[in-house]
Structure formats: structure tokens, C-alpha cells
Amino acid sequence: KAGVTQTPRYLIKTRGQQVTLSCSPISGHRSVSWYQQTPGQGLQFLFEYFSETQRNKGNFPGRFSGRQFSNSRSEMNVSTLELGDSALYLCASSLRDGSGEQYFGPGTRLTVT
Amino acid sequence: QKEVEQNSGPLSVPEGAIASLNCTYSDRGSQSFFWYRQYSGKSPELIMFIYSNGDKEDGRFTAQLNKASQYVSLLIRDSQPSDSATYLCAVKGLTGGGNKLTFGTGTQLKVEL
Numbered sequence: 007k008a009g010v011t012q013t014p015r016y017l018i019k020t021r022g023q024q025v026t027l028s029c030s031p032i033s034g035h036r037s038v039s040w041y042q043q044t045p046g047q048g049l050q051f052l053f054e055y056f057s058e059t060q061r062n063k064g065n066f067p068g069r070f071s072g073r074q075f076s077n078s079r080s081e082m083n084v085s086t087l088e089l090g091d092s093a094l095y096l097c098a099s100s101l102r103d104g105s106g107e108q109y110f111g112p113g114t115r116l117t118v119t
Numbered sequence: 120q121k122e123v124e125q126n127s128g129p130l131s132v133p134e135g136a137i138a139s140l141n142c143t144y145s146d147r148g149s150q151s152f153f154w155y156r157q158y159s160g161k162s163p164e165l166i167m168f169i170y171s172n173g174d175k176e177d178g179r180f181t182a183q184l185n186k187a188s189q190y191v192s193l194l195i196r197d198s199q200p201s202d203s204a205t206y207l208c209a210v211k212g213l214t215g216g217g218n219k220l221t222f223g224t225g226t227q228l229k230v231e232l
Contacts, residue, residue, distance in 0.1 A: 039220075048222055048224040049207065049209075049222040050222075054218060061216065061217040062217045096163070100218045103217070104217060106151040106168075106209075106218050106219075107153070108218055110162040111162060112162050113162045
């Protein structure tokens with residue numbers, strides 16, 4: 007069974023621009039979570055989607071948003087990029103609702119210049 | 120106090136030895152506990168999860184949970200150089216439902232020849 011896929015894998019953007027990242031979960035997984043990983047802060051939860059509804063949201067500004075489609079694929083968007091948004095953005099999917107058991111994709115490395 | 124705490128390391132052990140990685144958490148209502156392994160430049164990989172007090176063994180790995188002490192550990196027996204990685208402890212709490220995980224900052228393990 008194919009794992010979680012994320013596109014693009016690498017991205018370079020300029021301050022003030024916006025970016026959209028995509029995630030396809032493991033087949034059959036309906037829960038998709040997004041995390042930001044930086045050397046200083048580690049892995050931080052952004053938000054979680056289940057059946058096209060945002061179920062949890064982390065402590066990030068409103069510039070960070072996401073959505074989930076009926077096929078469970080998810081996108082996250084960051085508007086008005088700041089230098090501090092440079093990070094590895096990880097998507098994780100889960101089969102069992104509420105279990106916490108999540109499987110990560112390879113991530114999208116975003117660099118903001 | 121951080122929600123999930125780990126010693127950042129590095130923890131150096133000789134090949135063939137037992138590596139012991141520790142994690143404490145602050146939310147007494149936490150339900151599920153996970154260990155992820157992350158190689159440099161890669162995404163986290165789920166290696167163990169534990170829900171109940173006691174030990175859970177899987178091959179060379181043993182997860183130990185003590186909810187009264189709010190303590191989780193991971194033992195790696197017969198450590199190999201390929202085990203050299205950062206090990207992330209993650210906790211699923213009660214609040215918010217869903218699959219949201221809170222991660223520690225990770226312990227770097229180095230297995231020396």
C-alpha cells in the first residue's frame with residue numbers, strides 16, 4: 007500500500023507570497039494532520055481534518071489554513087509568508103479515528119527568502 | 120513546563136548495548152504514547168506505540184509506560200549503527216479529541232562501532 011505523499015517536496019518562496027502544499031493520505035485513511043518542524047521549536051501541530059472538517063487547530067496565526075477534500079486529500083495554505091515560516095511541513099494520516107497512530111509523509115521543505 | 124520533555128542528548132552507546140530513551144509528559148489525562156524515529160533529512164517513522172501501563176515489546180524495541188509517574192521510555196536492545204537517529208516521543212491527550220499529537224524535541228542517539 008502506498009504511503010502518504012506530499013507535493014511539492016521542496017519550495018522556495020519570497021516574503022509576502024503565499025504557498026499551497028498538498029497531501030494525499032494512505033488509502034483508506036480519513037484523518038489528515040499537518041505539522042511544522044523547525045530546529046528551534048521541533049514538531050508543532052498545525053491542524054487536523056477528518057471527513058472534510060477541521061477538528062483540531064494548533065497555535066498558529068490565521069495565515070495558516072487548510073482544507074480536506076471528499077477523497078481525503080488535504081491542502082494547507084500559508085499566506086503572506088514570513089522568513090520564520092521556513093520549515094519542514096509534514097502531513098500525517100491515520101486510519102483509526104482518535105487513536106493518535108499517525109504515519110508521516112516525506113514532508114515539504116519550504117524556504118522563505 | 121513543556122508538555123512532553125526529552126533529554127536532547129546526544130546519547131552515545133556502543134554497538135550491541137542497550138539504549139534507554141526517556142520521556143515525561145505533563146497531561147495526566149494522556150491516553151496514547153508513541154515513539155518515532157527520524158533520520159537526518161527524513162520524516163518521522165512510527166516504531167512503537169503503547170496505551171496501557173507496563174511493557175510492550177516488538178523485536179529489539181521495548182516501550183515502557185508508567186502513567187502514575189507520567190513517564191514513557193523506549194529500550195533498544197543490541198543497538199546497531201543503523202539505530203543512530205533522533206527519537207521523538209509523542210503523546211495524545213484527552214482534550215480536543217481526534218489524533219492530535221504533542222511531540223517532545225527528541226533525543227539524538229548515536230551508536231558507536
